Amino acid sequence: VSRPRVFSAMQPTADSLHLGNYLGALRQWVALQEDHDAIYSVVDLHALTVSPDPAVLRHRSRLTAAQYLAAGVDPARSLLFLQSHVAQHTQLAWILSCLTGFGEASRMTQFKDKAARQGSEGASVGLFTYPILMAADILLYDTALVPVGEDQRQHLELARDLAQRLNTRVGREVVTVPEASIVRATAKIYDLAEPTAKMSKSGHASGLIELLDDPKVIAKRIRSAVTDADTVIRFDREAKPGVSNLLTIHSALSGTSVADLEAEFAGKMYGHLKVAVADVVVETLAPLRERVTELMAAPDELDAILADGADRARTIAAGTLARVYDAVGL
Numbered sequence: 488v489s490r491p492r493v494f495s496a497m498q499p500t501a502d503s504l505h506l507g508n509y510l511g512a513l514r515q516w517v518a519l520q521e522d523h524d525a526i527y528s529v530v531d532l533h534a535l536t537v538s539p540d541p542a543v544l545r546h547r548s549r550l551t552a553a554q555y556l557a558a559g560v561d562p563a564r565s566l567l568f569l570q571s572h573v574a575q576h577t578q579l580a581w582i583l584s585c586l587t588g589f590g591e592a593s594r595m596t597q598f599k600d601k602a603a604r605q606g607s608e609g610a611s612v613g614l615f616t617y618p619i620l621m622a623a624d625i626l627l628y629d630t631a632l633v634p635v636g637e638d639q640r641q642h643l644e645l646a647r648d649l650a651q652r653l654n655t656r657v658g659r660e661v662v663t664v665p666e667a668s669i670v671r672a673t674a675k676i677y678d679l680a681e682p683t684a685k686m687s688k689s690g691h692a693s694g695l696i697e698l699l700d701d702p703k704v705i706a707k708r709i710r711s712a713v714t715d716a717d718t719v720i721r722f723d724r725e726a727k728p729g730v731s732n733l734l735t736i737h738s739a740l741s742g743t744s745v746a747d748l749e750a751e752f753a754g755k756m757y758g759h760l761k762v763a764v765a766d767v768v769v770e771t772l773a774p775l776r777e778r779v780t781e782l783m784a785a786p787d788e789l790d791a792i793l794a795d796g797a798d799r800a801r802t803i804a805a806g807t808l809a810r811v812y813d814a815v816g817l
């Protein structure tokens with residue numbers, strides 16, 4: 488019996504991934520390898536939508552791949568590659584763009600949000616068609632499951648719609664329709680400085696816990712995390728978002744339940760909780776950071792892993808694209 492195919496990816500738009508990426512995505516990716524046929528990509532073509540400096544983009548693509556590996560993505564079991572190494576992504580994206588309505592693409596809320604930030608003249612056509620490239624990423628590998636956050640649900644729906652449309656048009660199953668469900672409930676991590684907003688690279692710098700940060704910086708950010716004027720250490724997302732976020736982070740990394748943490752910290756001060764959270768974060772990230780340093784210092788190993796991943800991805804992608812070409816009359 489074949490294991491269900493999983494595809495997921497992140498954009499190389501920062502040097503370091505953050506704790507939200509780790510707990511909300513990467514850690515699940517690693518767990519999914521156990522019983523899934525997993526394909527993970529660094530989607531560098533998507534990152535072009537924010538016009539990065541070329542040298543910075545190239546560096547970040549490799550650094551992001553190194554973070555996947557350091558977190559436990561295992562190239563012996565899973566496929567890891569850079570999106571731009573597999574030309575079929577852009578080839579399928581063109582075909583899918585011809586199946587997408589202009590109005591349909593215009594309804595993507597993430598484009599509206601990002602375009603509003605960049606200004607309508609600043610936003611590129613690439614930013615507009617981004618969800619179509621993402622649909623190509625998913626459909627090329629006959630993906631069954633896509634572990635992404637809630638914010639990607641609309642894009643995933645588009646991928647499903649396009650797969651169904653293509654299949655209906657030709658009257659047979661040309662591509663697999665991915666499941667829209669988010670595979671596993673994952674911890675949502677909030678900004679340390681504004682604990683009602685999700686931790687994001689586009690949020691406050693002081694609100695981020697970056698995987699590659701110096702332990703001293705991490706500890707300082709956690710010590711400065713916004714809490715509340717109360718003193719009780721209790722999980723209450725509404726009334727105590729800062730404390731609840733710290734409890735979530737501790738629990739997710741230590742494996743201790745939030746209820747047990749509440750009992751452990753009964754009568755203690757916020758400062759105690761912050762020290763404990765900083766310790767568990769630093770302890771988790773130290774080996775990860777070390778492995779990233781090693782990988783970046785020995786580029787041949789990383790390049791070989793990415794070249795091998797791209798070779799294997801290309802074989803699968805070429806098969807899918809040949810079926811699609813045939814189906815649409817090319």
Ligand code: ADP
Nearest residue numbers: 507508511512635636674675676685686687688
């Ligand atoms: P960012 O918001 O920093 O730009 P991305 O949108 O690139 O992060 O997200 C990459 C992956 O990390 C996605 O699967 C997303 O759901 C997950 N993720 C991002 N931020 C968080 C968070 N604060 N909590 C949990 N998961 C997150």
Ligand code: NA
Nearest residue numbers: 638687688689
């Ligand atoms: Na984002």
